[in-house]
Amino acid sequence: MLATFLAGVKYGRRQHALEETKLLVLALKKTGTRDPGNQFREYAKGRVYWNTYLYLSSDYASGLAEDFGPVNEIRLGNAEYRKEPVDHELIRKKALLKLQ
Numbered sequence: 133m134l135a136t137f138l139a140g141v142k143y144g145r146r147q148h149a150l151e152e153t154k155l156l157v158l159a160l161k162k163t164g165t166r167d168p169g170n171q172f173r174e175y176a177k178g179r180v181y182w183n184t185y186l187y188l189s190s191d192y193a194s195g196l197a198e199d200f201g202p203v204n205e206i207r208l209g210n211a212e213y214r215k216e217p218v219d220h221e222l223i224r225k226k227a228l229l230k231l232q
Contacts, residue, residue: 149187
């Protein structure tokens, strides 16, 4: 029963990360007159890289995420996308490795 519970938790986290990543990628790719703002754009890039690195396998990530450029920490400001300190560029590089 414990193994089933743990498998369900892992699947749920991956599905949540997948759905969040889909929405954020759409927001980053959207062109038009509405500008979500620099801070949101940097936050969204960080979340896409984080989800891709931590939760999504290569099968899920391919065709979904892409390289949106490095996270600009100045524009990100205090809107940290994770509670623990992270090396933004290292997370980006590891996420992009999954896409190859």
